[in-house]
Amino acid sequence: MAETVLTNPGESPARAAGLRGIADDWSSDQRTFKNVSWGKAMMWIFLLSDTFIFSCFLLSYMTARMSTTVPWPNPSEVFALTIGGHHIPLILIAIMTFVLISSSGTMAMAVNFGYRRDRVKTAVLMLVTAALGATFVGMQAFEWTKLITEGVRPWENPWGAAQFGSSFFMITGFHGTHVTFGVIFLIAIARKVWRGDFDVERRGFFTSRKGHYEIVEIMGLYWHFVDLVWVFIFAFFYLW
Amino acid sequence: MVDVPYDARADAPPAEVPEVELYHPRSWWTQYVFSQDAKVIAIQYSLTASAIGLVALVLSWLMRLQLGFPGTFSFIDASQYLQFITMHGMIMVIYLLTALFLGGFGNYLIPLMVGARDMVFPYVNMLSYWIYLLAVLVLASTFFVPGGPTGAGWTLYPPQAVLSGTPGQDWGIVLMLVSLILFIIGFTMGGLNYVVTVLQARTRGMTLMRMPLTVWGIFTATVMALLAFPALFVASVMMLFDRLLGTSFFMPALVEMGQQMKYGGGSPILFQHLFWFFGHPEVYIVALPAFGIVSDLISTHARKNIFGYRMMVWAIVGIGALSFVVWAHHMYVSGMHPKFGFFFATTTLIIAIPTAIKVYNWVLTLWRGDIHLTVPMLFALGFIITFVNGGLTGLFLGNVVVDVPLSDTMFVVAHFHMVMGVAPIMVVLGAIYHWYPKVTGRMLDDWMGKFHFWVTFLGAYLIFFPMHYIGLLGVPRRYHDIGEAAFIPSSTHTLNAFITVMALIVGFAQMVFLFNLVWSLFRGRPSGGNPWRATTLEWQTPETPPGHGNWGKELPVVYRWAYDYSVPGAAQDFIPQNQPRTTPAVQGAAP
Numbered sequence: 001m002a003e004t005v006l007t008n009p010g011e012s013p014a015r016a017a018g019l020r021g022i023a024d025d026w027s028s029d030q031r032t033f034k035n036v037s038w039g040k041a042m043m044w045i046f047l048l049s050d051t052f053i054f055s056c057f058l059l060s061y062m063t064a065r066m067s068t069t070v071p072w073p074n075p076s077e078v079f080a081l082t083i084g085g086h087h088i089p090l091i092l093i094a095i096m097t098f099v100l101i102s103s104s105g106t107m108a109m110a111v112n113f114g115y116r117r118d119r120v121k122t123a124v125l126m127l128v129t130a131a132l133g134a135t136f137v138g139m140q141a142f143e144w145t146k147l148i149t150e151g152v153r154p155w156e157n158p159w160g161a162a163q164f165g166s167s168f169f170m171i172t173g174f175h176g177t178h179v180t181f182g183v184i185f186l187i188a189i190a191r192k193v194w195r196g197d198f199d200v201e202r203r204g205f206f207t208s209r210k211g212h213y214e215i216v217e218i219m220g221l222y223w224h225f226v227d228l229v230w231v232f233i234f235a236f237f238y239l240w
Numbered sequence: 241m242v243d244v245p246y247d248a249r250a251d252a253p254p255a256e257v258p259e260v261e262l263y264h265p266r267s268w269w270t271q272y273v274f275s276q277d278a279k280v281i282a283i284q285y286s287l288t289a290s291a292i293g294l295v296a297l298v299l300s301w302l303m304r305l306q307l308g309f310p311g312t313f314s315f316i317d318a319s320q321y322l323q324f325i326t327m328h329g330m331i332m333v334i335y336l337l338t339a340l341f342l343g344g345f346g347n348y349l350i351p352l353m354v355g356a357r358d359m360v361f362p363y364v365n366m367l368s369y370w371i372y373l374l375a376v377l378v379l380a381s382t383f384f385v386p387g388g389p390t391g392a393g394w395t396l397y398p399p400q401a402v403l404s405g406t407p408g409q410d411w412g413i414v415l416m417l418v419s420l421i422l423f424i425i426g427f428t429m430g431g432l433n434y435v436v437t438v439l440q441a442r443t444r445g446m447t448l449m450r451m452p453l454t455v456w457g458i459f460t461a462t463v464m465a466l467l468a469f470p471a472l473f474v475a476s477v478m479m480l481f482d483r484l485l486g487t488s489f490f491m492p493a494l495v496e497m498g499q500q501m502k503y504g505g506g507s508p509i510l511f512q513h514l515f516w517f518f519g520h521p522e523v524y525i526v527a528l529p530a531f532g533i534v535s536d537l538i539s540t541h542a543r544k545n546i547f548g549y550r551m552m553v554w555a556i557v558g559i560g561a562l563s564f565v566v567w568a569h570h571m572y573v574s575g576m577h578p579k580f581g582f583f584f585a586t587t588t589l590i591i592a593i594p595t596a597i598k599v600y601n602w603v604l605t606l607w608r609g610d611i612h613l614t615v616p617m618l619f620a621l622g623f624i625i626t627f628v629n630g631g632l633t634g635l636f637l638g639n640v641v642v643d644v645p646l647s648d649t650m651f652v653v654a655h656f657h658m659v660m661g662v663a664p665i666m667v668v669l670g671a672i673y674h675w676y677p678k679v680t681g682r683m684l685d686d687w688m689g690k691f692h693f694w695v696t697f698l699g700a701y702l703i704f705f706p707m708h709y710i711g712l713l714g715v716p717r718r719y720h721d722i723g724e725a726a727f728i729p730s731s732t733h734t735l736n737a738f739i740t741v742m743a744l745i746v747g748f749a750q751m752v753f754l755f756n757l758v759w760s761l762f763r764g765r766p767s768g769g770n771p772w773r774a775t776t777l778e779w780q781t782p783e784t785p786p787g788h789g790n791w792g793k794e795l796p797v798v799y800r801w802a803y804d805y806s807v808p809g810a811a812q813d814f815i816p817q818n819q820p821r822t823t824p825a826v827q828g829a830a831p
Contacts, residue, residue, distance in 0.1 A: 027448035052470035
């Protein structure tokens, strides 16, 4: 039999150790990330891209804050509320943060029950998550209204650097939009879970692909990401 | 020894990726218009990009007419000249090259080359195209709005981009920013598809290190785009707010027409950082697919395996990574700490190393190859020469002290047109000649192709070589009329007229190409499935052009890398990637 193959005759040998092994794993056959579905891989990569968007927003805000020659308004004072005669700094933001972090907890539980194929609990927990998310957006709307009535505008505010209002509305607005989209998708997926779409692998309306409970986890990835971004906004915008 | 027939297929790794459920079109609309098939989407992307690219070509003629014969064409005034350069640059870089390489070639070639039936999310892929089309329409609409398109230059630097002295201040700049935001949203949808398809949906046997370099180039460029476009997205949003809401992200305190404006405290330099954090990777988003494609063209048409495949892959990835830390070399004259200038000059020059590796490897692939001077090969050779040329002037501009006097002269224009204008376009053209038979089943006409190549290649040199010299004289870019200045000899005007004539000739050669595309569609010689006798999977499809689902009943299995050309002892001078081995695998051999 004629030997016709000189280059690349073989399958890769047993995995090497160390860096070499990592490279072999990554470049291995068919899939780079074993046991990661397409949808999950796509969400992770999308979140990486979205991270760059939020990073650019936050870095731009920090640049503005550091380079401004006018004093920056004190967030502790601006975001203080007087409740029952007590003047509490950042109280609304603290509650909002608490609500959003809690929603991450309910989301994680929903993912767990989703993989157990417990339709009712999954759907209920997703709806609770959506409700917490909607509460967050509602409180943000309250906060916006309060600041606007106090005279804060994207182009000016009564206390100092105009970039305070610009950055505030832009960053919280962009994050709030993310939360709102999350709430909409949570409700849509909760409805599918409730109806049992994933048990019968009903095809999606737009994509005509079969549905799986994994979509709950992918939704969860997005939701946790939005929470994580909030932690950074909280740290860099409110606490700084 | 008993000669037992060896069944390589049984020895191939088992399938890990489940068969996808493809969307089957039920009507003419879902088959050809709202199609979810990556091949149709690729053609839609390519046609849209080419259409808007033609607009940019006409704009370049108008600019050259003004520069070559100032004062002769009364319908081109200074404002329009600025609008032309802005739209020409923006269209060429983003709406033509990025869309064509990633949306066009990416969509067509990735699934075929990695042996997938389609992109992993066909519906999202379809949305990607329609949002791209919307972005193009919004961009094109700026020609018809009051005030016309923005004339801020393709870099859109604030504060001038939002000030009333710049043409297109009413509508042009707003629609330009909206169009960019739409483009980025649309691109992200497509880009996620390309990346996940390459990472997770390859066929049996297709390890990453067996992928053709075309896929490597497009894949790396897409990853870079997903990380670089966010900066442009953020910059666009912020500038839109500056323009519409009156925020001052990028706007310092200004006096305009004797009036103190309400802006204050913003940083124009911040925009430049954001823009170039996108803008420099963008150069390589355009260049890396070209690098990949040209490697495959050279290997196929020189009937020789690519020299240093592994090194080529690492060079692509290395260039991609490095391109994120060089952006401030576009800002040497904006003012920066000398140590930053030193840092960015160093990183910029380091990129020359992987790039030089690639050039050497292309040349070494050609060395003693069986070179067929087909039209794709001519364009590939033209690319190497043009790219080396443009790269060498990059060394001038990458050094701070040399860049400062050259900055904002025609030298810069000549440099980036050579390196990221002409060079990638050469690859685009070569790639169209190469893959047209697969897309249509017919060959492009050879004589017209050679005419097209020689006029384009020689013409491009005749346009841009004198432009270097004009730049060294100190002639600034973006000037509507350079007029009479002591430092500009009168011969410059003659050269400018010469460049203009050449630009018109090269432009008309593209019309021959367009005619060829249409003519060959009906009259071209039938090509058969594999006219270039190439190894990669897209040439091994059961049908040409490939049908819905690409592969018929069974997916191909890959047994070898993409470059088995002229293997000694083999029956033909190429062995397709899906041809089984005749002997069992040797443990420990290269993958």
